[in-house]
Amino acid sequence: MNNHSSEGDISRTNSRASGDPVLSVSHLSCEFKTRSGWIRVVDDISFDVQPGEILGLVGESGSGKSVTCLSLMRLHKKGQARVTAESLKIDGEETRDYDDRAMRRLRGTKVSMILQDPMSSLNPTLTIGSQVNEALKRAPGPRRKPVDSLREVHLSSPERRVSQYPHVLSGGMRQRVCIAMALASRPKLLFADEPTTALDVTIQSQILALLKRLRDEHGTSVVLVTHDLGVVAQTCDRVAVMYSGRIVEMGPVRDVLRNPQHPYTRGLLAALPRVGHRGELKIMEGQPPDPRALPPGCRFAPRCPEATEECHRTDPRLVVTSASRSCACLKAQPMVQGAGA
Amino acid sequence: MTTAAESTGAGAKSDSGKPAVFSLSHVTKEFHVGSRFLRWGGATLRAVDDVSVDIVREECFGIVGESGCGKSTLAKMLLLLEPVTSGQLLFEGKDVRTLDRKGRREFRRKVQAVLQDPYSSLNPRMSVRDLIAEPMEALGVGTRKEREERVCYLMEQVGLNPDYRHRFPHQFSGGQQQRVAIARALSVEPEVLILDEPTSALDVSVRTQILRLLSDVRSKFSLTMVFISHDLAVVEQICDRVGVMYAGEMVETGPASEVIGRAMHPYTQALTAAVPSPDPDERPAIRELLEGEIPNPLNMPSGCRFHPRCPKAMDRCSADRPLLQAVQAMAREAACHLFAPAEGAPGKADGERKMAGEVL
Numbered sequence: 170m171n172n173h174s175s176e177g178d179i180s181r182t183n184s185r186a187s188g189d190p191v192l193s194v195s196h197l198s199c200e201f202k203t204r205s206g207w208i209r210v211v212d213d214i215s216f217d218v219q220p221g222e223i224l225g226l227v228g229e230s231g232s233g234k235s236v237t238c239l240s241l242m243r244l245h246k247k248g249q250a251r252v253t254a255e256s257l258k259i260d261g262e263e264t265r266d267y268d269d270r271a272m273r274r275l276r277g278t279k280v281s282m283i284l285q286d287p288m289s290s291l292n293p294t295l296t297i298g299s300q301v302n303e304a305l306k307r308a309p310g311p312r313r314k315p316v317d318s319l320r321e322v323h324l325s326s327p328e329r330r331v332s333q334y335p336h337v338l339s340g341g342m343r344q345r346v347c348i349a350m351a352l353a354s355r356p357k358l359l360f361a362d363e364p365t366t367a368l369d370v371t372i373q374s375q376i377l378a379l380l381k382r383l384r385d386e387h388g389t390s391v392v393l394v395t396h397d398l399g400v401v402a403q404t405c406d407r408v409a410v411m412y413s414g415r416i417v418e419m420g421p422v423r424d425v426l427r428n429p430q431h432p433y434t435r436g437l438l439a440a441l442p443r444v445g446h447r448g449e450l451k452i453m454e455g456q457p458p459d460p461r462a463l464p465p466g467c468r469f470a471p472r473c474p475e476a477t478e479e480c481h482r483t484d485p486r487l488v489v490t491s492a493s494r495s496c497a498c499l500k501a502q503p504m505v506q507g508a509g510a
Numbered sequence: 511m512t513t514a515a516e517s518t519g520a521g522a523k524s525d526s527g528k529p530a531v532f533s534l535s536h537v538t539k540e541f542h543v544g545s546r547f548l549r550w551g552g553a554t555l556r557a558v559d560d561v562s563v564d565i566v567r568e569e570c571f572g573i574v575g576e577s578g579c580g581k582s583t584l585a586k587m588l589l590l591l592e593p594v595t596s597g598q599l600l601f602e603g604k605d606v607r608t609l610d611r612k613g614r615r616e617f618r619r620k621v622q623a624v625l626q627d628p629y630s631s632l633n634p635r636m637s638v639r640d641l642i643a644e645p646m647e648a649l650g651v652g653t654r655k656e657r658e659e660r661v662c663y664l665m666e667q668v669g670l671n672p673d674y675r676h677r678f679p680h681q682f683s684g685g686q687q688q689r690v691a692i693a694r695a696l697s698v699e700p701e702v703l704i705l706d707e708p709t710s711a712l713d714v715s716v717r718t719q720i721l722r723l724l725s726d727v728r729s730k731f732s733l734t735m736v737f738i739s740h741d742l743a744v745v746e747q748i749c750d751r752v753g754v755m756y757a758g759e760m761v762e763t764g765p766a767s768e769v770i771g772r773a774m775h776p777y778t779q780a781l782t783a784a785v786p787s788p789d790p791d792e793r794p795a796i797r798e799l800l801e802g803e804i805p806n807p808l809n810m811p812s813g814c815r816f817h818p819r820c821p822k823a824m825d826r827c828s829a830d831r832p833l834l835q836a837v838q839a840m841a842r843e844a845a846c847h848l849f850a851p852a853e854g855a856p857g858k859a860d861g862e863r864k865m866a867g868e869v870l
Binding site for chain 2 (some may be wrong): 207229236279304325339340341342369370371372373374375377396397398400401402403404422423426436437438439440442443444445447450451452453454
């Protein structure tokens with residue numbers, strides 16, 4: 170397939186040229202079983218994450234951002250989901266054909282995950298200390314103490330917390346505990362699925378600062394799934410904007426948010442109320458398409474203010490538009506030399 | 511304390527001169543927690559503490575704050591779903607406690623609510639037509655035919671196709687469900703809408719659609735709105751005036767764009783600074799992180815409740831509890847010792863954005 174080689178180029182050109190990527194995803198798709206057959210919720214996406222990089226996966230509900238993470242962690246229910254890919258490399262290991270056992274070895278050591286609701290990721294009947302300790306048991310090297318792990322994530326009075334139960338802690342504290350557990354074995358890669366969505370803004374900024382600090386200290390790469398472009402702008406190095414199961418735009422955060430190439434990214438930014446900028450918001454009409462009834466051309470075309478006849482017929486592929494950026498829009502100008510090679 | 515009450519009440523009035531729909535003075539709500547037996551033992555949790563504010567006809571008043579600040583409890587009191595523990599709540603000049611059966615019925619017609627999660631506030635077994643018509647049936651408004659017509663009219667008003675009126679809530683998306691909830695609230699021609707986080711469960715693009723719809727119906731039906739949200743940007747967008755709550759207290763009030771754009775109270779400043787901006791160039795060099803978390807409502811700090819987290823706390827703050835006081839002519843109020851009462855009104859400008867740059 171011609172597509173494939175050029176897509177492979179995209180993931181390479183889009184990453185910072187600093188050694189081997191920690192995560193390299195190529196042509197990942199995920200389908201779910203429904204009563205009306207299999208529906209594809211993640212459709213042929215490719216991206217890389219470099220060491221120490223925070224990549225934002227941003228999109229609205231149903232865009233496939235969480236499913237992407239769950240597919241990479243292989244956390245789907247058996248028989249309910251079908252994950253296909255050309256290659257899924259985590260820290261150089263090809264995990265595409267890994268079975269449950271092999272994935273279990275990887276999870277919690279090389280790659281970890283934190284979720285939106287920290288209460289449901291913690292066991293309510295075990296103390297904080299014993300849960301953190303369980304994560305530390307799997308860590309290679311000399312065994313650390315739970316207290317030290319908790320201190321590292323700046324949990325207040327960690328000595329007292331180890332003997333407390335999750336319900337005693339506030340949402341922000343619980344998320345800190347989850348982060349401590351996720352980072353217990355110093356993974357190379359952390360998936361953070363809406364880690365601050367359930368938290369208040371002042372706590373959100375604390376948790377985001379913590380993630381950035383831990384990235385700086387340990388060089389952990391982070392894939393941050395969020396619906397909040399503000400969180401992306403303040404936290405991530407690069408961003409991939411997802412719409413209807415596809416990546417529609419990818420590039421360095423600053424470039425993408427200051428100068429969006431895809432009409433969807435532009436629409437999202439214009440529809441976003443901002444503090445200190447009271448004024449008319451531009452409404453993006455309509456809603457994302459039903460994955461069972463996708464439009465024939467560009468999936469965003471029915472909502473796109475700039476759509477032409479062509480857009481309703483031709484499905485645009487992600488093309489490289491500059492050394493660091495790519496965009497899936499027929500109007501995007503492909504970079505001259507990169508595209509054909 | 512009557513003087514304080516009067517000055518507070520006066521300051522909270524907007525200068526439009528319109529009559530107050532809701533007038534709250536020293537409204538407090540306490541809950542008993544712990545032992546339930548004859549309310550003996552246990553402890554008292556003060557969810558809303560001494561809130562005085564006027565909500566004026568045809569304005570949109572926003573209430574912002576983090577979880578646990580008492581904003582939803584306040585909404586419940588405004589909806590008469592929770593009785594006021596102490597203080598006075600006036601609706602159109604009448605104490606709500608004196609309302610008789612008929613008066614309460616009339617209140618229910620005049621004051622309607624839209625809540626955060628439309629799916630859980632709509633009965634899944636009722637068709638959209640029945641859902642929208644239900645308040646009219648309950649209050650005996652119109653004949654069957656008139657109700658049917660009104661359902662169609664309202665569905666058009668909120669941007670839904672009336673042909674879908676026989677469908678059920680699960681057949682609609684989240685945004686459409688919220689439109690149904692809004693149509694349902696509007697069905698009895700209310701004067702006031704209490705909106706508790708109406709857009710928090712929605713996606714960005716849908717949220718803007720609902721915000722536009724709310725401002726459309728507001729001007730079309732001359733509604734007074736109380737808009738409760740944790741999202742400062744949304745509140746700034748849609749509200750005329752805003753009250754910021756912290757740990758059960760109203761700490762700052764004033765025109766929405768003023769309060770959020772140029773916050774005076776250190777808490778409001780920290781809150782506005784904590785909202786991540788989608789502009790990466792607005793990335794503060796070092797984000798002034800607010801340390802700690804909101805206080806335990808069973809064990810409130812002495813003096814100003816914000817002082818343990820406040821970067822500007824003085825000795826006085828841990829001893830004296832600051833009252834909400836007018837700080838300048840623009841109908842702004844703040845409960846902070848940094849600001850002298852209106853008479854002195856010296857350095858309001860000093861306390862402003864400058865602080866946002868300071869590092870904790």
